[in-house]
Amino acid sequence: GENVEQHPSTxxxxxxxxxxxxxxxxxxxxxxxxWYKQELGKGPQLIIDIRSNVGEKKDQRIAVTLNxxxxxxxxxxxxxxxxxxxxxxxxxxWEGGSYIPTFGRGTSLIVHP
Amino acid sequence: xxxxxxxxxxxxxxxxxxxxxxxVQDMDHExxxxxxxxxxLGLRLIYFSYDVKMKEKGDIPEGYSVSREKKExxxxxxxxxxxxxxxxxxxxxxxxxxxxxxxFGPGTRLTVL
Numbered sequence: 001g002e003n004v005e006q007h008p009s010t011x012x013x014x015x016x017x018x019x020x021x022x023x024x025x026x027x028x029x030x031x032x033x034x035w036y037k038q039e040l041g042k043g044p045q046l047i048i049d050i051r052s053n054v055g056e057k058k059d060q061r062i063a064v065t066l067n068x069x070x071x072x073x074x075x076x077x078x079x080x081x082x083x084x085x086x087x088x089x090x091x092x093x094w095e096g097g098s099y100i101p102t103f104g105r106g107t108s109l110i111v112h113p
Numbered sequence: 114x115x116x117x118x119x120x121x122x123x124x125x126x127x128x129x130x131x132x133x134x135x136x137v138q139d140m141d142h143e144x145x146x147x148x149x150x151x152x153x154l155g156l157r158l159i160y161f162s163y164d165v166k167m168k169e170k171g172d173i174p175e176g177y178s179v180s181r182e183k184k185e186x187x188x189x190x191x192x193x194x195x196x197x198x199x200x201x202x203x204x205x206x207x208x209x210x211x212x213x214x215x216x217f218g219p220g221t222r223l224t225v226l
Contacts, residue, residue, distance in 0.1 A: 009153070034215070043117070043203055043217030044156075089156065099144070100171075101215060105155035 002027040004092050006104025014112050019080050021107045023090035024072040030092040033073045034101070035064060038087040048075070051095075080111045116140070117218035119204055125224045132191040134221050136204030143208060145187035146215070147171075147179060150201040162187055194225045 003026040013019050023033075031052040036044035050057045050064045050073065057064050061080075066073040077084055087108050091101040120135035138145065147159040158171030160179040168179050176198060180188045187206075191198055204218040 006155075036215075036217075041219070043205075043219050044215075045217065046215070100158065100161065103156040105153065 002030055002092055002094070002102040004090060004102045004104045006090050006107060008107060009105065010108045010110070012110045012112065013080055015080060015082060017080055019077045019084070019109055019111075021075045021088055021090070021109070022072060023074070023092075023104050024070075025092040025102070026071065027092070027094065028068075028071065029094045030102075032093040032095045033064070033066060034091050034093070035062075035075050036089040036091070038089065038106075040086070044087075044089055077109075080109075082111050082113050085109055085111045117204055117206055117216050119202075119218040119221050121221050122219060123222045123224075125226065126191075126194050127226050128195060130191075130194050130225075132194050132223065132225075134189040134191075134202055134204075134223070136187045136189070136206075136218055137185055138187075138204075138206035138216070139185065140206060140216065141184065142206040142216075143184075144206060145181065146205040146207075147177075147187065147189045148203040148205065149173065150203055150220070156203065159189065194223075196225050199223060199225045 006023045034049040037047045038044040050066050061078050063076045087106045089106050090104040093101045117138045126132050144163050146161040148156045157173050159177050162168045162181040178190045202221045205215045207215045
């Protein structure tokens with residue numbers, strides 16, 4: 001089955017800095033890669049996603065990149081703000097197959113004002 | 114606005130009790146999921162359902178069962194609660210294709226004494 005590794009487990013940055021979270025996956029059949037943000041006391045919420053036919057996707061201060069050959073994808077947050085503090089999860093899914101996501105273990109991002 | 118609701122935010126039960134966790138979605142999604150979230154372990158899939166009365170085991174089904182009698186409702190049952198089932202339980206729903214992969218509820222923090 002699919003295995004998703006996520007690093008780092010904790011990331012501490014100063015407000016205004018950039019933050020990068022990296023994930024690697026094992027199953028080359030995976031073709032859809034969502035990222036979720038979980039704020040304290042809430043369920044995870046989809047913030048951005050990318051499909052395997054695209055190398056990069058941007059939405060304001062967040063971007064995701066995908067390297068299919070190396071089987072890794074990354075979340076980039078620029079100009080971080082205290083409200084970006086949360087746990088972030090990556091996932092890999094085989095659309096057209098099981099559709100069941102395999103999640104990384106999560107990264108706790110702390111943005112210091 | 115899409116919504117996944119869970120019956121309780123916090124629950125305290127005693128060892129050996131039967132516990133019901135309820136989840137309701139209002140998006141007419143086919144797929145529903147139950148996850149368990151523990152620090153450092155990320156999201157682990159307990160059970161999922163892709164249709165009414167259908168269920169499939171996830172990665173950690175032992176000690177749990179589920180029921181899906183109506184499309185909008187997916188219940189997680191702990192037949193005889195044990196202390197190692199103390200955890201955060203997250204319900205999610207989604208469609209098998211497109212970016213509507215998973216919408217999560219707010220979670221139920223279950224403590225088994």
